[in-house]
Amino acid sequence: MSDPIIEVKNVSKSYGGVKANVDITMKVERGSITGIIGPNGCGKTTLFNSIVGYHPIDTGSISFDGDEISKLRVGDIARLGMLRTFQQTRIYNKMDCVDNMQISVSHRPDSKVSVFASRKGEIRERAEHLLEFVGLYSKRNLISGDLSFGQQKLLELAMALMNEPKALLLDEPTAGINPTLINGLIDRLRRANEELGITLCVIEHNMRVIMNLASHIYCLSNGQMLAEGKPSELQNDQRVIDAYLGGH
Amino acid sequence: MIKSNNLITYGALGVLGIFGPILFPDYTLSIAYLWMMVLMASTWDTLGGQMGYNSLGNITFFGVGMYVSAIVQISIFYEGGMGEYTSAMGSIKPEFTDNEYFLGLYLGIICAGLVALILSIIFSSFMFGLRGPYFAIGSLGLAIAAAEITITVDYVGGASGISMPLFPGDIEFRSTFFYILCFLFAVAAHFLLRWLYSTQFGLAINAIRDDEDKAEAMGIPTLIYKRIGWGIAAFFMGCIGAVAGNMAGFIDKEVAYPIPTFGIFMVAMVLLGGKGTLWGPVLGAILFHVVKETTWTYLLNLQWIALGLILIINIVYFQQGIMGWLQDKFPERFGIVVDPSGTQADAKSEGDAK
Numbered sequence: 001m002s003d004p005i006i007e008v009k010n011v012s013k014s015y016g017g018v019k020a021n022v023d024i025t026m027k028v029e030r031g032s033i034t035g036i037i038g039p040n041g042c043g044k045t046t047l048f049n050s051i052v053g054y055h056p057i058d059t060g061s062i063s064f065d066g067d068e069i070s071k072l073r074v075g076d077i078a079r080l081g082m083l084r085t086f087q088q089t090r091i092y093n094k095m096d097c098v099d100n101m102q103i104s105v106s107h108r109p110d111s112k113v114s115v116f117a118s119r120k121g122e123i124r125e126r127a128e129h130l131l132e133f134v135g136l137y138s139k140r141n142l143i144s145g146d147l148s149f150g151q152q153k154l155l156e157l158a159m160a161l162m163n164e165p166k167a168l169l170l171d172e173p174t175a176g177i178n179p180t181l182i183n184g185l186i187d188r189l190r191r192a193n194e195e196l197g198i199t200l201c202v203i204e205h206n207m208r209v210i211m212n213l214a215s216h217i218y219c220l221s222n223g224q225m226l227a228e229g230k231p232s233e234l235q236n237d238q239r240v241i242d243a244y245l246g247g248h
Numbered sequence: 249m250i251k252s253n254n255l256i257t258y259g260a261l262g263v264l265g266i267f268g269p270i271l272f273p274d275y276t277l278s279i280a281y282l283w284m285m286v287l288m289a290s291t292w293d294t295l296g297g298q299m300g301y302n303s304l305g306n307i308t309f310f311g312v313g314m315y316v317s318a319i320v321q322i323s324i325f326y327e328g329g330m331g332e333y334t335s336a337m338g339s340i341k342p343e344f345t346d347n348e349y350f351l352g353l354y355l356g357i358i359c360a361g362l363v364a365l366i367l368s369i370i371f372s373s374f375m376f377g378l379r380g381p382y383f384a385i386g387s388l389g390l391a392i393a394a395a396e397i398t399i400t401v402d403y404v405g406g407a408s409g410i411s412m413p414l415f416p417g418d419i420e421f422r423s424t425f426f427y428i429l430c431f432l433f434a435v436a437a438h439f440l441l442r443w444l445y446s447t448q449f450g451l452a453i454n455a456i457r458d459d460e461d462k463a464e465a466m467g468i469p470t471l472i473y474k475r476i477g478w479g480i481a482a483f484f485m486g487c488i489g490a491v492a493g494n495m496a497g498f499i500d501k502e503v504a505y506p507i508p509t510f511g512i513f514m515v516a517m518v519l520l521g522g523k524g525t526l527w528g529p530v531l532g533a534i535l536f537h538v539v540k541e542t543t544w545t546y547l548l549n550l551q552w553i554a555l556g557l558i559l560i561i562n563i564v565y566f567q568q569g570i571m572g573w574l575q576d577k578f579p580e581r582f583g584i585v586v587d588p589s590g591t592q593a594d595a596k597s598e599g600d601a602k
Contacts, residue, residue, distance in 0.1 A: 052465065078467030090465075092458035094524075095451070096584065103451035107467040115472070116447045128592050138587045163466060 005030040005167050005199050006051065006082070011060030011070075013043075013050055020046040022223045024060070028167065033193050033200045035214030035231075037207075039244050043223040044203045045087060048169050052084045053077045065166060079108050081166035085173065087203075089152045093145030097136055097155055100144050101127035104159035127162060134158045134188060150177045154185070161192055167199040168192075174206050182206070186213055207245070211235065219244060257527070265431050269424060276423040280495065282537045283427075283434040287488050288510060289517040289529035290437055291481040296515065297523030298450065299477055300457030301376075305387030306485055307511035308394045309364035311504035313486030314493035315398060316363045317356030318410050321494075325352055334405035338498075346416045357429075357490040364486025368478045376474050379460070388507070395505035409500025412493060426495045433491065437484045442526055444480070453477055457524070516555075520562050522571025531570055 004027035013021040020043045028034045036044050050057045051064075053074045062070040069077050092100050102123055105113045113123060131137045134154040139147060144155055153176065160168050173189065174182045186209055192198050204210040210217065211231040218228045221243040227234060234240050265283070269276040288306070295301045323330040325348045326340075333340055344352065371390060378386045399407040415422045444450055452473045455463040463470055493499045505511075513536065521532025539558060543551040566573050575582050 074461075075464045075467055075469065078465055079469075083467070084465060086462075086465075090459050090462040092455045092462070094458050095454050099451050099454065103448065103455045103463075103468070104466055105448075107469060113448060115449050115452070115476070116444070118447060119451065125592075132592050137591055138589065141583050141585055141587065143584060159466070 002027075003030045004028060005065055006201065007063045008047070008051065009061045009063075011047070011050055011062060012058045013046055013055070014058060019223050021050065021057075024220075024225055026218050026225065026228070028199060028201050029216070031193070031197060031199055032216060033189070033202065033214050035210040035217040036201065036203045036220065037205070037210060037217060037234075037244060038220035038226070042220040044220055045171060046223075047220070048084055048171055048203065052082060052169060078165075081106075081108060082169070083160050083163055083165040083167075084169040085156050085160055085171055087171040087175070089149065089156050091144045091152050091156055091159065093143070095144060096142060097131060097140045097144050097147075098124065098127050100155060100159055101131060101162050104162040106163050106165075130158045130162055131155075133161070135184065150181060153177060154181075157185075157188070161196065161198070164196065165198060167201065170200060170202045170204075172203055172205060174204065174209050182209060189213060261530075265435070269427050273420070273423075276420075276427050277495070278541055280423070280427040280430040282534065283430040284488055284492060285510075285513065285517060285533040285537050286530050287430075287434040287437045287484055288514040289521070289533040290434075290441055290526075291484045292514040293518045293523055293525075293529040294441060294444075294453070294477045294481050295474075297518055297525070297528070298445070298457065299453040299474065300460075301379075301474070301478075302384045302515070303387040303478070303481075304384050304507075304511060304515070305390040306481055306514065307505055307507055308387075308391040309368065309482040309485035310489035310492070310506075310510070311391075311394055311398065311501075312367060313360030313364050313489030314499050314504045315404055315410075316486070317353070317360040317490030318412060318493060318499060319404065320356040320359045321349075321352040321413055322410075324355070331403055334403065334410055337405070337408055338411040341411075341414060344413055344416065349413060349416050352413070353490075353494060356494075357487050360490035361483040361487040364482040364489070365479050368482030369475060372471070372475045372478055376471060391505060391507050391511060395501050395507070398504065399501050405500070407501065409498060409503070411498050412496070415494070415497075426491060429491045430488070430495075433484065433488050438526075438530070440480065445526055449473065449476065454524070516559055516562075519567075519569055520558070522569030522573070522575075525569075525571040525575075528569050528571040535570075 006028040008024055008026045011021055011024045024047060036047070038044050049055055051062055053069065053072050053076070057070055060070070061068060064077065064080055064082050067080065069080065092103070102119050105111065105123060117123070128137065128140060131140050134157060136151060136154060136158065139151065144152065147155065153173065157173065174185055177185060189200060190213065193200050202210065202214065214231060216228070217231055217234050219226045219234060219240050226243055227237050227240050229237070268279045292303065292306055295303050319330055322333050325344055326333055326342045375383065375386055398404060404410060452468055455468060456470055456473060460470060489504070493504065496503050517532040517536045518529045519532070520536055521530065522528030540551070540555060543554040547554055568576065
């Protein structure tokens with residue numbers, strides 16, 4: 001039974017002479033955790049950018065939750081309920097952590113928080129709860145730009161969760177995070193997926209993380225879809241080993 | 249801590265606002281200009297400081313407001329109409345009754361604010377595609393264009409300007425009356441902004457300042473927030489422009505579009521006090537005005553040099569302004585502290601224990 005929330009069909013995108021994505025087709029099942037792997041420069045981030053409307057695609061179609069979104073812009077897609085985090089972490093670095101969280105509430109039409117809503121009460125409660133979820137509660141009143149890189153990464157994840165998206169695209173969530181924290185992060189991502197019902201699509205270079213986390217993985221190489229399948233299948237796929245994983 | 253500081257500040261400003269003109273009647277109009285500058289700085293900061301869009305064109309709304317109110321005040325109670333009034337170049341002095349004058353003035357101020365607001369919405373449809381220095385220069389262009397267009401329109405007196413209707417009352421009452429208007433508008437703007445910054449709106453414009461692309465990616469409808477921010481500034485600038493025109497008694501391009509003075513002062517005052525804060529613009533405006541008035545009185549011929557010196561010291565050594573410097577120096581006073589309780593539940597139980 002297939003119920004994809006994100007469907008990418010024959011998408012191509014080139015920058016000048018560089019063919020970043022060639023005829024990519026993939027789908028992300030509703031409620032799943034899907035992984036994307038591949039060597040540097042193979043077009044993973046370009047694919048993310050295409051999906052969330054960062055740039056127009058050359059050909060192909062992308063749909064989210066049944067709606068065609070390849071012509072929509074970033075803000076419109078975000079308000080449909082699909083968010084992304086950035087490889088280069090992006091937070092509001094002159095605001096404190098709680099403020100970063102509170103402004104990250106959903107801006108979808110069904111959102112209960114209006115332009116002139118107060119910042120006290122339920123919304124603050126939830127912001128602090130999620131900060132606790134990622135282990136930043138005691139730092140909540142600090143200016144977010146003064147946090148360490150890893151903590152900023154966690155804050156960015158918490159901000160995305162605050163928005164309660166239907167689908168969340170994570171671009172290398174564990175890059176630059178220390179090993180013990182990575183375990184915590186995997187746990188939190190899985191809980192976000194199971195408890196909050198958020199579909200996750202994750203770009204990741206840490207094989208231990210992605211093989212543990214994802215139920216289905218796509219491997220890109222030179223802008224093309226090289227292989228797909230369950231983690232165990234990909235680990236034994238000779239093409240993937242040659243292009244990316246390397247021999248042992 | 250912050251709360252009691254706030255009370256003291258409001259108390260001091262209230263005393264200055266109410267007793268200033270009673271104790272120093274000679275300085276009534278000067279203090280009126282002080283409140284006007286507080287308003288200009290505070291509303292400029294909404295975009296410039298809180299949202300990171302440095303507008304050099306807010307003075308446009310000041311000038312437009314001034315002219316709109318002149319048109320309303322003259323044309324509704326003078327039978328000859330605006331064209332006849334302005335073509336006589338000040339030789340017509342219609343006798344308005346008290347009621348006519350004040351009704352015309354109030355209507356003029358309201359219309360000035362509304363027209364400025366509508367204009368800002370029109371401008372925002374193309375101006376907010378620009379960012380950084382392009383927005384700054386683009387908005388400056390709006391002000392220059394508005395000023396140049398004004399002098400080509402004979403209906404509003406062209407280059408020879410408009411004499412505003414005469415105030416029905418003696419000179420002291422006139423000063424006090426306009427003083428009260430300036431004070432009330434500054435207070436109204438301050439409390440409106442104070443409330444706005446405490447809502448989601450305040451966070452949204454801060455988010456736009458820190459990373460507009462991220463804000464877009466998080467689904468914040470940025471254009472709506474930018475429009476509201478500029479609209480509020482435009483409304484108040486329009487209203488205060490109407491008041492300023494009547495205070496001056498005669499308006500022309502130089503009075504209505506003081507780009508090199510008020511247009512720049514409002515930015516300088518915010519930088520001095522600390523941009524992106526509620527109190528920075530107020531503090532900056534007061535300091536700036538006091539220095540300006542003092543140097544104009546005691547250091548005549550050197551006044552611009554003194555002002556320039558302050559700006560240079562400000563920009564080179566205190567880029568964050570006074571409030572920003574204080575926050576860097578004493579973060580704990582602004583609540584920027586690590587909370588020893590690691591969880592929400594801990595903090596709650598500690599709070600209960602207290």
